[in-house]
Amino acid sequence: MEIALIGNPNTGKTSLFNNLTGSYEYVGNWSGVTVEKKVGVFKNNIGHLIDLPGVYTLNPLSKDEGVVTSFFLNESVDRLLNILDASQLERNLHLTLQLLEFEKPALIGLNMIDVANKRGIHIDASKLSGVLGVPVVPVVARSGKGCDKLVDVIATKSIQPTKKNLVYYGKDVEEAITALIAEIIGKTDHSARFLAIQYFEGNEYVQEYVNSIADSEKLKTISANLEIKLQEIYNSKSLANFIYLKRKEVIESIVADVARKSNSDIPLSEKIDSIVTNRILGMPIFLLLMYFMFMLTFDWLGTPLSDALDALLTGPVTVGFEKVLTAINASEFIHALIINGLVAGVGGVLVFVPQIFILFFFISLLEDSGYMARVALVMDRIMESVGLNGKAFIPMMIGFGCNVPGIMAARTIETSRERLLTILLTPLMSCSARLPVYALFVGAFFAGNKAFVVLSLYVLGIVVALILAKIFSSTILKSETSLFVIELPPYRLPQFQSLWRSTWDKGKGFVRKAGTFIFAGSVFIWLLSYAGPNGLNVDMDHSYLAAIGNAIAPIFAPIGFSTWQASASLITGFLAKEAIISTMNIIYFVPNDASLQGLLADYYTPLAAYSFMVFILLYIPCLATVATIYKETASKKWTAFSMIYAFAIAYVLSLIIYQGGRLFGLV
Amino acid sequence: MFGSLKAGDKGKIIDISHVGHLVQRRLLDLGITEGSEVCVKCVMPFGGPIMIESCGQCVGIRRKEAVQIEVERI
Numbered sequence: 001m002e003i004a005l006i007g008n009p010n011t012g013k014t015s016l017f018n019n020l021t022g023s024y025e026y027v028g029n030w031s032g033v034t035v036e037k038k039v040g041v042f043k044n045n046i047g048h049l050i051d052l053p054g055v056y057t058l059n060p061l062s063k064d065e066g067v068v069t070s071f072f073l074n075e076s077v078d079r080l081l082n083i084l085d086a087s088q089l090e091r092n093l094h095l096t097l098q099l100l101e102f103e104k105p106a107l108i109g110l111n112m113i114d115v116a117n118k119r120g121i122h123i124d125a126s127k128l129s130g131v132l133g134v135p136v137v138p139v140v141a142r143s144g145k146g147c148d149k150l151v152d153v154i155a156t157k158s159i160q161p162t163k164k165n166l167v168y169y170g171k172d173v174e175e176a177i178t179a180l181i182a183e184i185i186g187k188t189d190h191s192a193r194f195l196a197i198q199y200f201e202g203n204e205y206v207q208e209y210v211n212s213i214a215d216s217e218k219l220k221t222i223s224a225n226l227e228i229k230l231q232e233i234y235n236s237k238s239l240a241n242f243i244y245l246k247r248k249e250v251i252e253s254i255v256a257d258v259a260r261k262s263n264s265d266i267p268l269s270e271k272i273d274s275i276v277t278n279r280i281l282g283m284p285i286f287l288l289l290m291y292f293m294f295m296l297t298f299d300w301l302g303t304p305l306s307d308a309l310d311a312l313l314t315g316p317v318t319v320g321f322e323k324v325l326t327a328i329n330a331s332e333f334i335h336a337l338i339i340n341g342l343v344a345g346v347g348g349v350l351v352f353v354p355q356i357f358i359l360f361f362f363i364s365l366l367e368d369s370g371y372m373a374r375v376a377l378v379m380d381r382i383m384e385s386v387g388l389n390g391k392a393f394i395p396m397m398i399g400f401g402c403n404v405p406g407i408m409a410a411r412t413i414e415t416s417r418e419r420l421l422t423i424l425l426t427p428l429m430s431c432s433a434r435l436p437v438y439a440l441f442v443g444a445f446f447a448g449n450k451a452f453v454v455l456s457l458y459v460l461g462i463v464v465a466l467i468l469a470k471i472f473s474s475t476i477l478k479s480e481t482s483l484f485v486i487e488l489p490p491y492r493l494p495q496f497q498s499l500w501r502s503t504w505d506k507g508k509g510f511v512r513k514a515g516t517f518i519f520a521g522s523v524f525i526w527l528l529s530y531a532g533p534n535g536l537n538v539d540m541d542h543s544y545l546a547a548i549g550n551a552i553a554p555i556f557a558p559i560g561f562s563t564w565q566a567s568a569s570l571i572t573g574f575l576a577k578e579a580i581i582s583t584m585n586i587i588y589f590v591p592n593d594a595s596l597q598g599l600l601a602d603y604y605t606p607l608a609a610y611s612f613m614v615f616i617l618l619y620i621p622c623l624a625t626v627a628t629i630y631k632e633t634a635s636k637k638w639t640a641f642s643m644i645y646a647f648a649i650a651y652v653l654s655l656i657i658y659q660g661g662r663l664f665g666l667v
Numbered sequence: 668m669f670g671s672l673k674a675g676d677k678g679k680i681i682d683i684s685h686v687g688h689l690v691q692r693r694l695l696d697l698g699i700t701e702g703s704e705v706c707v708k709c710v711m712p713f714g715g716p717i718m719i720e721s722c723g724q725c726v727g728i729r730r731k732e733a734v735q736i737e738v739e740r741i
Contacts, residue, residue: 056696
């Protein structure tokens with residue numbers, strides 16, 4: 001049995017999905033967390049649950065909303081599970097009425113009753129069920145309350161197809177509906193009434209579908225005639241608006257019937273909002289929070305933990321491996337492969353797990369609390385001045401964790417130009433995989449002000465992105481249309497369990513990559529450094545890796561790092577940015593970070609180190625990011641562009657920093 | 668006009684038709700249309716967006732669109 005989960009944005013669909021299927025999908029308190037459909041299996045195996053992006057209506061404006069409409073048109077589904085936000089019943093019912101017109105068995109999960117009650121709204125679920133003709137189950141998706149009952153209802157009750165025609169659209173529209181149905185009846189498995197109404201509402205996906213099965217000219221005439229008629233008789237603004245108002249009438253009578261209002265206190269949300277979106281304090285508060293996040297990640301908490309893990313890996317773990325290898329009489333080759341290749345390469349990356357988890361924890365906290373949407377609001381003025389909108393800031397913030405979900409999150413941006421621009425610029429956000437590189441270099445060269453230097457790189461990424469946004473939007477991506485309407489969800493106290501889940505969800509990718517990609521990469525890099533034109537176990541300066549590095553090293557001489565080691569690690573950095581660290585660990589022969597930091601001082605000056613970090617920050621996005629850019633833009637041209645411009649800007653900036661710094665007498 | 672409202676002021680939307688089509692549609696999705704009662708929650712500095720509340724939900728819109736919405740003070 002296939003069950004589709006559908007509802008307005010930010011009504012808790014994904015929380016419910018996780019509770020019903022026992023999986024851990026990405027949850028956040030901002031509209032548009034889910035950008036594509038996800039499929040899970042019910043805990044008790046009654047079928048598949050499909051999590052769809054949140055939509056206000058089936059008539060889409062943005063790409064993630066289009067996912068829902070094309071799902072309805074192209075895929076088969078047995079039941080619809082509509083989740084409603086009880087505190088916003090009127091708005092939510094617009095979608096419900098459209099879903100019921102689809103004439104599939106449906107049931108309703110009434111979520112956020114607790115929020116509604118606090119706001120003084122009390123809803124009679126059984127009455128609502130009676131009016132709509134489908135089962136209504138009250139749930140609290142975040143805590144899982146009521147979910148068992150919901151599963152029981154899905155599994156046991158044979159949900160009858162719904163009562164027909166909840167909304168009567170008036171004589172004229174109904175006649176046109178009948179006329180349009182006559183054109184398409186028998187040619188489709190979908191509800192003809194649903195298709196007709198959506199066609200009149202101007203749903204492009206439905207229009208395309210209907211035109212493919214019927215005479216498009218005839219349909220157009222029916223619709224145009226109806227629009228003129230409505231204008232003449234009712235002085236209506238448009239056909240879509242007329243339909244909307246008819247639905248609204250029905251909804252108002254339903255709500256009057258089932259909801260009871262009482263007095264309530266001022267919600268906490270508004271009190272918090274008066275501070276964080278304060279006209280003067282808004283921006284400083286945001287910057288202060290960012291600073292706090294970086295201090296915790298790099299200075300106060302993250303570094304001591306990473307150091308402890310490092311001591312464990314280079315001490316007991318390496319000794320343990322040595323003992324085992326000696327005990328089994330491993331050959332010198334295997335011994336070198338494991339100690340100098342794997343332990344150095346994979347271990348060098350794993351050391352940064354604590355810092356990355358702390359960073360992900362904070363990003364999850366920002367997402368879950370509802371602050372993210374406020375940041376978009378606070379940032380909109382700046383973003384607008386460079387041709388973007390505040391919503392583009394959310395993908396960029398997510399990009400601090402990992403660029404891949406950041407680029408995916410750009411789907412919630414409604415206009416295609418702003419979306420493309422956001423996709424192109426999100427890779428400039430310093431992702432967590434670049435963090436180990438900074439951590440290593442600031443430890444070696446800027447021990448006194450670690451957090452400050454790293455923060456400067458993050459800020460540099462943002463500033464470069466904003467400047468490029470301005471340049472791109474006034475040259476190659478010119479357009480007037482911009483749309484910024486953002487829903488600001490009420491704040492909620494993040495629950496530790498869901499915070500931990502989403503932190504783990506984001507962080508496990510890093511750990512998994514260390515076990516697979518970095519593991520294989522380490523073996524490969526080590527082999528390249530172990531073998532050379534003159535055979536095996538050569539001096540590393542005569543290895544294949546040195547030969548490759550030397551070939552491209554001259555390019556980087558003007559920006560401060562002409563060693564073959566730097567060039568070789570930059571090549572592997574394209575596969576995954578943290579591979580730079582494992583490569584360096586292998587090349588410099590040191591199985592632990594502390595001594596690598598000491599060694600680096602022989603190869604870099606502080607100025608060259610900063611130039612190198614800036615280059616790492618900006619140069620070509622990693623392989624996974626490039627693949628995502630291609631998937632999201634479906635354009636080879638833009639994908640190539642995203643790589644080329646990044647490399648060019650990285651080179652130019654590093655050049656300015658290195659040569660400029662030398663002019664001012666820095667080393 | 669929305670432009671004349673300050674944080675804390677309440678009003679009723681009487682004409683939204685001068686606003687761009689996309690913004691109009693999105694506001695409609697959120698249940699904000701002609702006849703809706705709105706309350707200005709805060710106004711961002713430097714011509715930034717404004718935050719309005721309608722039926723218990725908060726929405727952020729840009730100043731330049733807000734001034735195109737005709738509002739009657741209540």
